[in-house]
Amino acid sequence: MSEPLPANQPAAFPEHNRTSIDFRVPMPRPKVVGPVIDFHCHLLAAHHAKGWFESAKHFGIDQFVTMCPLEEAMGLQRDWGDRLRFIAVPAWREVTGNWLDNFMNRLEMFYNLGSRIVKFHMAPQTIASRGYRLDSPQLRPFFREVATRKMAVMTHIGDPDTWYHGKYAADVPKFGTRDEHYQMWENVLAEHPKELPWIGAHMGGNPEDLPRLQRLLDLYPNLYLDCSATRWMVREISKRRESAREFFIRNADRIIFGSDQVSGDDRDLDFLASRFWCHRKLWETAYIGPSPIYDPDLPVDQQPVMHGLALPDEVLQKLYHDNAVKVLDAVGMGFGF
Ligand SMILES: [Zn+2]
Numbered sequence: 001m002s003e004p005l006p007a008n009q010p011a012a013f014p015e016h017n018r019t020s021i022d023f024r025v026p027m028p029r030p031k032v033v034g035p036v037i038d039f040h041c042h043l044l045a046a047h048h049a050k051g052w053f054e055s056a057k058h059f060g061i062d063q064f065v066t067m068c069p070l071e072e073a074m075g076l077q078r079d080w081g082d083r084l085r086f087i088a089v090p091a092w093r094e095v096t097g098n099w100l101d102n103f104m105n106r107l108e109m110f111y112n113l114g115s116r117i118v119k120f121h122m123a124p125q126t127i128a129s130r131g132y133r134l135d136s137p138q139l140r141p142f143f144r145e146v147a148t149r150k151m152a153v154m155t156h157i158g159d160p161d162t163w164y165h166g167k168y169a170a171d172v173p174k175f176g177t178r179d180e181h182y183q184m185w186e187n188v189l190a191e192h193p194k195e196l197p198w199i200g201a202h203m204g205g206n207p208e209d210l211p212r213l214q215r216l217l218d219l220y221p222n223l224y225l226d227c228s229a230t231r232w233m234v235r236e237i238s239k240r241r242e243s244a245r246e247f248f249i250r251n252a253d254r255i256i257f258g259s260d261q262v263s264g265d266d267r268d269l270d271f272l273a274s275r276f277w278c279h280r281k282l283w284e285t286a287y288i289g290p291s292p293i294y295d296p297d298l299p300v301d302q303q304p305v306m307h308g309l310a311l312p313d314e315v316l317q318k319l320y321h322d323n324a325v326k327v328l329d330a331v332g333m334g335f336g337f
Helices: 046-058 070-080 099-112 124-130 137-148 169-175 178-189 210-219 230-239 241-250 269-284 313-330
Strands: 037-041 063-066 084-086 117-122 152-157 198-200 223-226 288-290 305-307
Touching (some): 046 070, 070 084, 070 099, 099 137, 117 178, 152 178, 178 210, 230 241, 230 269, 241 313
Parallel strands (some): 117 152, 152 198, 198 223
Antiparallel strands (some): 288 305
């Protein structure tokens, strides 16, 4: 996020640590048998990997399913291949020629590197800027290819309610409504091969509406949700702590841990630590306290108070390990335990 710090935030407290927490205090590993897997993250470049794994090790997170540019995947695979798996994504910057053709080429190259998951970013702003919807006829050959290759799909559908009530509400003809976006998703989800997993990123893009997510999970048995996006989850999961906890327990076989951590040249160990710290507090503990991370979606005087879910051990086992292994094994890209 590029929002400037509010004027009354002293410079000594950075955006990722406004409560001045010492993230370097040791934290015991999650109570999980086997490696802890972060199923949704963006380790973007090989030269970010050292600091990334150092921070991850401190928080007991072992393996990662990452979305990075194809151009970085080879180096990451060579040096960290035992701890990384890749999700096929399109080119970061605008490409010359047809965007979809370019994505199809990259799909094949990612596949050759062992990737068996493809990500479609279909948030309202992406649809508006690219001009493709998930159910656009132009994407049909792409989905056929994905099914032929027996790959899983991950989608980003929907954005925070704070955005739908703000910038999207201000221009509905351009961005559409949440209900339209979920209809678009179901139009394709309903046709996806039932034996292939589909992962709805960021709690299916709607942690604010757990009944909507329950309906989708009940209707589509191959659907999984990842709990990634730190500020979004901290804000919305904490806000409805009791119903969220019930939802996680009820759907323990269907929710996969993901951080949505993004590496960057300016992101040091403490920045990365702030994200891992929040996730671990949120899922594993009954922590109640201010979030260390500044949330630009809320006014300065209404920053989120975290309410940890303190999920039972058997739920954490599935969240952090079992469900990721199940999905990765289903498409033949497991870490091979
Ligand atoms: Zn992401």
